Amino acid sequence: xGHYVSFQDELKLRTDMxxxxxxxxxPREEGFAKSMAEAMNYSxxxxxxxxxxxxxxxxxxxxxxxxxxxxxxxxxxxMIHTHxxxxxxxxxxxxxxxxxxxxxxxxxxxxxxxVLSGVALLNYAYETMLTAFDIAxxxxxxxxxxxxxxxxxxLYGMLGGQSVDVENDGKPVSKDMLDYIYRHKTSAxxxxxxxxxxxxxxxxxxxxxxxxxxxxxxxxxFQIQDxxxxxTSTSEELGxxxxxxxxxxxxxxVTLFGLREASHQVAVLSEEAIELLDxxxxxxxxxxxxxxxxxxxxx
Amino acid sequence: xGHYVSFQDELKLRTDMxxxxxxxxxPREEGFAKSMAEAMNYSxxxxxxxxxxxxxxxxxxxxxxxxxxxxxxxxxxxMIHTHxxxxxxxxxxxxxxxxxxxxxxxxxxxxxxxVLSGVALLNYAYETMLTAFDIAxxxxxxxxxxxxxxxxxxLYGMLGGQSVDVENDGKPVSKDMLDYIYRHKTSAxxxxxxxxxxxxxxxxxxxxxxxxxxxxxxxxxFQIQDxxxxxTSTSEELGxxxxxxxxxxxxxxVTLFGLREASHQVAVLSEEAIELLDxxxxxxxxxxxxxxxxxxxxx
Numbered sequence: 109x110g111h112y113v114s115f116q117d118e119l120k121l122r123t124d125m126x127x128x129x130x131x132x133x134x135p136r137e138e139g140f141a142k143s144m145a146e147a148m149n150y151s152x153x154x155x156x157x158x159x160x161x162x163x164x165x166x167x168x169x170x171x172x173x174x175x176x177x178x179x180x181x182x183x184x185x186x187m188i189h190t191h192x193x194x195x196x197x198x199x200x201x202x203x204x205x206x207x208x209x210x211x212x213x214x215x216x217x218x219x220x221x222x223v224l225s226g227v228a229l230l231n232y233a234y235e236t237m238l239t240a241f242d243i244a245x246x247x248x249x250x251x252x253x254x255x256x257x258x259x260x261x262x263l264y265g266m267l268g269g270q271s272v273d274v275e276n277d278g279k280p281v282s283k284d285m286l287d288y289i290y291r292h293k294t295s296a297x298x299x300x301x302x303x304x305x306x307x308x309x310x311x312x313x314x315x316x317x318x319x320x321x322x323x324x325x326x327x328x329x330f331q332i333q334d335x336x337x338x339x340t341s342t343s344e345e346l347g348x349x350x351x352x353x354x355x356x357x358x359x360x361x362v363t364l365f366g367l368r369e370a371s372h373q374v375a376v377l378s379e380e381a382i383e384l385l386d387x388x389x390x391x392x393x394x395x396x397x398x399x400x401x402x403x404x405x406x407x
Numbered sequence: 408x409g410h411y412v413s414f415q416d417e418l419k420l421r422t423d424m425x426x427x428x429x430x431x432x433x434p435r436e437e438g439f440a441k442s443m444a445e446a447m448n449y450s451x452x453x454x455x456x457x458x459x460x461x462x463x464x465x466x467x468x469x470x471x472x473x474x475x476x477x478x479x480x481x482x483x484x485x486m487i488h489t490h491x492x493x494x495x496x497x498x499x500x501x502x503x504x505x506x507x508x509x510x511x512x513x514x515x516x517x518x519x520x521x522v523l524s525g526v527a528l529l530n531y532a533y534e535t536m537l538t539a540f541d542i543a544x545x546x547x548x549x550x551x552x553x554x555x556x557x558x559x560x561x562l563y564g565m566l567g568g569q570s571v572d573v574e575n576d577g578k579p580v581s582k583d584m585l586d587y588i589y590r591h592k593t594s595a596x597x598x599x600x601x602x603x604x605x606x607x608x609x610x611x612x613x614x615x616x617x618x619x620x621x622x623x624x625x626x627x628x629f630q631i632q633d634x635x636x637x638x639t640s641t642s643e644e645l646g647x648x649x650x651x652x653x654x655x656x657x658x659x660x661v662t663l664f665g666l667r668e669a670s671h672q673v674a675v676l677s678e679e680a681i682e683l684l685d686x687x688x689x690x691x692x693x694x695x696x697x698x699x700x701x702x703x704x705x706x
Contacts, residue, residue, distance in 0.1 A: 140587045141567035143574060148562070195526065200499075200518035219499035220573045224566060227494065227526055231561035234533055238554045251550070255537045262530035263447070267523060268440035274519045275442055288439045 115397050122394070126158045126165065126182060133183035133236050147217040147225035148232065151190050154208055160185040162398065163326075164301040167319060170385075170392035173309020177247055180240045181257070181304050187233035188261050189297055192270065194226035201274060208347065230261070240308075253304040260300035269293030281359035287328075295327025315388055322384040329377035329403045332370050335360035337407070339367060346407050378403040414696050421693070425457045425464065425481060432482035432535050446516040446524035447531065450489050453507055459484040461697065462625075463600040466618060469684075469691035472608020476546055479539045480556070480603050486532035487560050488596055491569065493525035500573060507646065529560070539607075552603040559599035568592030580658035586627075594626025614687055621683040628676035628702045631669050634659035636706065638666060645706050677702040 112118040134152055137145040161182035168178040197204040197212040198219065205215050214222025237257060240250045259265060269292025272285065281289070302323040306316050337346060338353045339362050353360050361370040382396050411417040433451055436444040460481035467477040496503040496511040497518065504514050513521025536556060539549045558564060568591025571584065580588070601622040605615050636645060637652045638661055652659050660669040681695050 135562055139567075140571045140584060141562060141591075144562055144567060144570035191526075195522055198499075198522060200497075200522055221570065223494055223497060223499055223522060224570050224573065227490075227529060228562050228566045228570070230526060231529065231557060231566060234557040235554075235561055238550075238557060241550055241554075251537075251540055254553075255534075255540075258530060258533040258537060262534055263434055263440060263443055263527050267527045267530060268438075268443060271443035271520065271523050271527070272439045274523065285439060292440075 112394065115394075115401065118394060119398070119401070122162060122165070123158055126161045129165075129179045130158065130161065130183050130186050133180060135232060143217065143221065144225055144228055147213055147221050148229050150216060151194050151213045151225070151229070152187065154190075154210055156208065158186060159402065160189050160297055160301040163298060163323070163395075164305040166392055166395040166398060167302040167305030168309045169305075170388075170395055171306055171309030171311045171315070171390050173305065174244065174247075177240050177244045177250070177308050178305060180236050180238075180243070181253060181308065184233035184237040184257065185297070185301050185304070187229045187236065188257070188266075188300075191226045191229040191233070192266060194222060194229065196270075198222050198226075233257075247308065249307040249310060252307045256303045256307065257300050260296040260303075265292055265296035265300070269296065278357055283364060286359055286361070286364065290328050290331045291324060294331040295324045298327040298330070299323040311390075315390075318384050318388055322381040325377040325381040325384070326399055326402070329374045329381070332361040332374050332377070333403050333405065335362045336367065336370055336374070337405075338362075341406060374403050411693065414693075414700065417693060418697070418700070421461060421464070422457055425460045428464075428478045429457065429460065429482050429485050432479060434531060442516065442520065443524055443527055446512055446520050447528050449515060450493050450512045450524070450528070451485065453489075453509055455507065457485060458701070459488050459596055459600040462597060462622070462694075463604040465691055465694040465697060466601040466604030467608045468604075469687075469694055470605055470608030470610045470614070470689050472604065473543065473546075476539050476543045476549065476607050477604060479535050479537075479542070480552060480607065483532035483536040483556065484596070484600050484603070486528045486535065487556070487565075487599075490525045490528040490532070491565060493521060493528065495569075497521050497525075532556075546607065548606040548609060551606045555602045555606065556599050559595040559602075564591055564595035564599070568595065577656055582663060585658055585660070585663065589627050589630045590623060593630040594623045597626040597629070598622040610689075614689075617683050617687055621680040624676040624680040624683070625698055625701070628673045628680070631660040631673050631676070632702050632704065634661045635666065635669055635673070636704075637661075640705060673702050 130152065134149050135145045137149065164182050164185050165175060165178055168175060193207065194213045196202050197207060198214055204212055206212060213225060217225065237254055244250065261267065269289050273289045273293055276285065299320050302319045303316055306319045311319065335353065338350055338360070341350055343350050353363070361373060365373070378399060381399055385396060429451065433448050434444045436448065463481050463484050464474060464477055467474060492506065493512045495501050496506060497513055503511055505511060512524060516524065536553055543549065560566060568588050572588045572592055575584065598619050601618045602615055605618045610618065634652065637649055640649055642649050652662070660672060664672070677698055680698055684695060
């Protein structure tokens with residue numbers, strides 16, 4: 109897996125591959141509910157790093173899994189993530205009119221459709237991942253992968269984290285609560301992606317537990333890096349307003365510990381994640397490079 | 408299955424049983440995300456006919472299935488239904504402050520939590536139904552049941568129907584579109600309930616298709632009866648405002664065809680549904696009585 113010349117070229121290649129997989133599973137825009145399908149696809153085609161499906165594919169590859177079984181899960185992963193962005197942008201939550209330079213879903217299709225198409229995308233993620241049974245009915249990892257995706261998405265995962273974040277908006281947040289929010293709002297879906305990729309490929313319980321720990325650390329490092337970029341980057345680099353955390357009186361790793369300690373945490377967490385991956389017999393050099401890239405990104 | 412003295416007593420007994428099943432699967436209210444669990448449970452414990460889980464249980468019973476496998480699906484069914492009610496009541500959709508005499512979820516927990524706890528309830532439905540694999544890992548109907556639930560809930564089912572209903576709010580609606588809305592917004596979840604109950608119990612493809620047709624007709628009859636009650640009932644009987652369709656210039660079966668023809672349609676559809684059930688070798692007299700009761704209800 110380490111046989112590539114340039115990481116950037118390889119990343120471009122694999123991101124394009126991921127993009128193709130995602131588009132393959134989008135709903136068709138037809139019939140009475142055409143607008144709903146359009147709203148779902150509008151948000152799905154808004155670009156982005158496609159990080160979660162990439163991590164899913166690369167973890168599946170690490171364990172020598174069948175990528176054709178991973179494909180519906182890759183698309184589903186991005187649907188779940190995108191659903192959370194649509195809802196985040198709603199007037200009742202962050203009230204954002206723009207995301208990645210385009211009008212947000214509720215600005216284009218109305219608020220009711222913003223709520224409903226977000227939900228429809230989450231539900232379509234389940235419809236999509238369940239098609240994996242058609243590809244490999246004998247693969248017992250599929251049921252386990254669906255259960256992991258559900259658990260990490262819901263009350264005990266991302267949505268739980270979202271709810272605590274929203275409830276404590278503008279209030280002082282303790283280190284414990286901040287860790288809870290980051291572990292759920294951000295890490296949970298990375299855990300889902302990497303664990304699903306692993307179990308589809310037949311990883312055993314111990315290996316999957318190590319993958320879960322690694323993904324949790326990657327998620328934390330990724331989120332703290334976000335906190336850092338909000339302070340150190342320019343809005344041109346980032347493509348969104350900077351210093352928004354300060355303006356919103358938001359507690360972050362930077363406000364709690366300062367820039368230097370936050371940067372140190374990112375380095376420590378990402379090295380720990382890579383050590384965890386190294387402790388597993390199966391290897392994927394690209395996956396490790398991807399993690400290093402994610403936590404050192406400038407946008 | 409026909410050995411009961413009073414339908415009303417038996418209905419009370421089986422509804423209580425359903426209520427117990429639902430409560431068994433509710434999330435615990437603890438940890439940082441306690442409020443989200445509270446919001447989910449608040450809406451789940453608001454009462455109601457528990458029609459969908461009842462239909463699921465009785466169809467499973469009809470085919471001699473193991474009710475312990477049906478239980479997580481019964482709870483999941485009510486979670487999916489309740490999620491749609493929470494979102495229906497949101498300011499962006501119907502903007503209702505009360506449902507069944509209690510404040511709606513977003514009025515108690517705020518609009519952001521209204522959106523998020525509705526989604527969390529839908530997602531928890533998946534977490535819940537997937538626990539059926541722990542009860543009967545060898546039951547191949549479980550995967551099929553999960554797929555049916557997902558399909559009937561989403562873009563091609565209830566959510567698709569909701570989106571068309573919301574989009575055409577206050578506009579004149581054709582007979583074709585009204586049928587689409589009723590078949591998706593209302594029938595789809597009844598189809599999911601009865602089909603899931605059937606496949607869990609090992610019903611074959613042909614039997615399941617007949618069940619689907621019967622459930623579609625029951626849903627249509629149920630919805631048209633709703634239209635009729637809005638015109639003929641009093642708000643005391645119904646527990647909600649009457650004549651709301653007229654006030655909102657809503658196209659219904661009554662506005663399109665008149666009261667007499669709408670009532671005739673209810674009778675025809677419910678008799679057709681019962682004939683379909685009669686065409687199957689396996690019998691459940693209570694299920695047929697339940698259908699007759701639903702379409703002749705006064706509230």
